[in-house]
Amino acid sequence: MIQLRSTALLRESCLINGSWSTASSKEAIEVRDPADGSIIAHVPSLSASEVAQAIEAAQKAFGPWSQLAAKERAQILRRWFELILANADDLAALMTAEQGKPLAEAKGEIVYAASFIEWFAEEAKRVYGEIIPAPQADKRLMVLKQPVGVCAAITPWNFPAAMITRKVAPALAAGCVIIVKPAEQTPLTALALGVLAEEAGVPAGVLQIVTGDSREVGRVLTGSDVVRKLSFTGSTEVGRILMAQCAPSIKRLSLELGGNAPFIVFDDADLDAAVEGAIASKYRNAGQTCVCANRLYVQAGVFDAFAEKLAAKVATLQVGRGTEPGVQIGPLIDEAAVEKVESHLADAVSKGARIVTGGKRHGLGGLFFEPTVLAGATGAMRVAREETFGPLAPLFRFETEEEVIALANDTEFGLASYFYTENIRRAWRVVEALEYGMIGHNTGLISNEVAPFGGVKQSGLGREGSHHGIEEYLEVKYWCSALR
Numbered sequence: 001m002i003q004l005r006s007t008a009l010l011r012e013s014c015l016i017n018g019s020w021s022t023a024s025s026k027e028a029i030e031v032r033d034p035a036d037g038s039i040i041a042h043v044p045s046l047s048a049s050e051v052a053q054a055i056e057a058a059q060k061a062f063g064p065w066s067q068l069a070a071k072e073r074a075q076i077l078r079r080w081f082e083l084i085l086a087n088a089d090d091l092a093a094l095m096t097a098e099q100g101k102p103l104a105e106a107k108g109e110i111v112y113a114a115s116f117i118e119w120f121a122e123e124a125k126r127v128y129g130e131i132i133p134a135p136q137a138d139k140r141l142m143v144l145k146q147p148v149g150v151c152a153a154i155t156p157w158n159f160p161a162a163m164i165t166r167k168v169a170p171a172l173a174a175g176c177v178i179i180v181k182p183a184e185q186t187p188l189t190a191l192a193l194g195v196l197a198e199e200a201g202v203p204a205g206v207l208q209i210v211t212g213d214s215r216e217v218g219r220v221l222t223g224s225d226v227v228r229k230l231s232f233t234g235s236t237e238v239g240r241i242l243m244a245q246c247a248p249s250i251k252r253l254s255l256e257l258g259g260n261a262p263f264i265v266f267d268d269a270d271l272d273a274a275v276e277g278a279i280a281s282k283y284r285n286a287g288q289t290c291v292c293a294n295r296l297y298v299q300a301g302v303f304d305a306f307a308e309k310l311a312a313k314v315a316t317l318q319v320g321r322g323t324e325p326g327v328q329i330g331p332l333i334d335e336a337a338v339e340k341v342e343s344h345l346a347d348a349v350s351k352g353a354r355i356v357t358g359g360k361r362h363g364l365g366g367l368f369f370e371p372t373v374l375a376g377a378t379g380a381m382r383v384a385r386e387e388t389f390g391p392l393a394p395l396f397r398f399e400t401e402e403e404v405i406a407l408a409n410d411t412e413f414g415l416a417s418y419f420y421t422e423n424i425r426r427a428w429r430v431v432e433a434l435e436y437g438m439i440g441h442n443t444g445l446i447s448n449e450v451a452p453f454g455g456v457k458q459s460g461l462g463r464e465g466s467h468h469g470i471e472e473y474l475e476v477k478y479w480c481s482a483l484r
């Protein structure tokens with residue numbers, strides 16, 4: 001049983017047009033606790049026609065919402081921000097129950113998720129247009145920014161709150177309305193955010209949350225001409241599918257996709273800082289983040305010292321249920337996730353890698369896996385080419401700066417990357433050479449609401465957060481007026 005102060009936050013129904021609805025078919029999806037596989041809730045499996053009703057409601061709600069003064073939208077968003085913080089303990093409890101992350105991490109995510117709403121409540125009041133000096137004396141040229149309209153968001157299970165507010169906040173701030181389809185594994189956090197949005201004064205139809213078969217819901221949202229934009233966070237594989245489904249209606253697209261982050265430690269790095277950064281980046285959310293270090297490249301001169309320091313720290317990480325005090329590594333999300341880590345591990349060892357610490361399912365059983373460090377990794381291994389999405393840190397040895405830049409860029413992904421050096425000239429060379437949307441220099445934690453989050457190559461399109469994030473939900477309109 002999830003311990004909540006406000007039981008109203010545990011919703012087993014969808015938010016459609018201001019009402020909390022179940023599926024007319026009564027079909028439902030089980031929500032399970034990854035720590036022990038127990039069923040903690042059921043949410044509706046909506047039909048295509050029920051999702052279509054949400055689109056109709058969104059279309060009706062768009063006019064009045066977009067015509068509100070920006071300051072009024074900002075005030076409603078601000079109230080939502082304040083309500084989320086006031087209910088952070090309950091929201092974290094729901095998140096840990098359905099996603100498994102340690103309570104401290106869940107609480108941290110709630111604060112992070114709320115920061116996007118706080119940020120875009122302010123950005124709402126700064127959507128400026130332009131007046132352009134005309135090339136002809138009798139013309140006046142103006143540029144307006146207007147909301148895109150009805151939007152859809154499809155979000156992943158690994159950050160059940162932040163991946164939603166990072167879309168909903170700029171959408172509502174810009175004057176758009178949005179339908180959210182959370183991951184089937186983690187709908188409870190999304191639905192609880194919907195409860196608080198209603199309490200904050202978000203009108204019916206402005207924010208709707210639907211659950212159901214992902215393919216069926218996705219087909220309705222991507223196939224509708226009324227939906228003018230899709231914002232998707234998830235795997236590159238699904239991103240390709242959704243991009244193709246949006247093509248016939250030429251929707252605006254924001255795609256936050258997969259990663260394969262290099263983490264580079266040069267000879268002139270502060271080794272203790274690099275070890276701290278590697279642990280923060282690699283083992284956060286049990287390695288289930290899109291910006292986790294996926295390949296750790298360590299220069300030959302410090303390889304042994306770094307490997308020894310890292311393994312010693314990793315071996316002390318506490319594995320267990322997220323509700324237990326002191327736990328740092330919770331369960332993975334499902335059996336497939338554990339099997340992927342095991343397959344990457346087996347592949348690497350079969351090709352010559354050596355287990356320095358960890359290397360197998362944890363003694364707790366179920367979906368718990370030992371935080372692991374591998375040495376002797378090479379580019380021939382799956383860990384070099386695929387996103388592991390688990391607590392497995394493969395160490396690759398390199399000799400020169402030129403060599404490691406080429407290795408780091410040798411991937412179709414381009415989301416996050418990290419490097420440690422105390423040499424500022426080397427820092428400028430590395431930052432300019434890495435083909436990634438985001439770079440951490442002497443830090444393993446780079447995400448916040450004020451900086452542009454996003455990738456290049458097959459890690460996505462567009463940016464979330466920062467002043468860039470609201471542009472994703474705005475259209476540019478040019479007005480040319482001839483003075484007679």
Ligand SMILES: NC(=O)c1ccc[n+]([C@@H]2O[C@H](COP(=O)([O-])OP(=O)(O)OC[C@H]3O[C@@H](n4cnc5c(N)ncnc54)[C@H](O)[C@@H]3O)[C@@H](O)[C@H]2O)c1
Binds near residue numbers: 215
């Ligand atoms: N770039 C980022 O900001 C970011 C953030 C978090 C996660 N991710 C990526 O997401 C992946 C892990 O998350 P995941 O397992 O939930 O990803 P996923 O792509 O399997 O699922 C993401 C969402 O898409 C839905 N979905 C899946 N197939 C669909 C289909 N055919 N049609 C419509 N919807 C569909 C799922 O129900 C879920 O809501 C990793 O690759 C990770 O790197 C990226």
Ligand SMILES: O=C[C@H](O)CS(=O)(=O)O
Binds near residue numbers: 291447
């Ligand atoms: O998994 C992807 C998230 O965007 C991670 S972060 O918390 O935003 O860095």
